[in-house]
Amino acid sequence: MKIRMRQCVKDIGKYSFPHRTVEKWNALSDEVVIAHSVHNFKEKLDKWRHGDRTL
DSSP states (O other): OOOOOOOOOSHHHHTSHHHHHHHHHHHSOHHHHTOSSHHHHHHHHHHHHTTOOOO
16 A cells, blocks of 8 residues: 655645655555554554554
């Protein structure tokens, strides 16, 4: 479930919210991305952020 980043020619596109978040989303582990609920996603994201990357 990786997101492809579109090429941006103008600076306004390069620094827009969607363009910045694609890199961060693609950096997440597959365990975090395929969480079954929002609550489960938040728990796994917190563990991933704080160094417990052995999900």
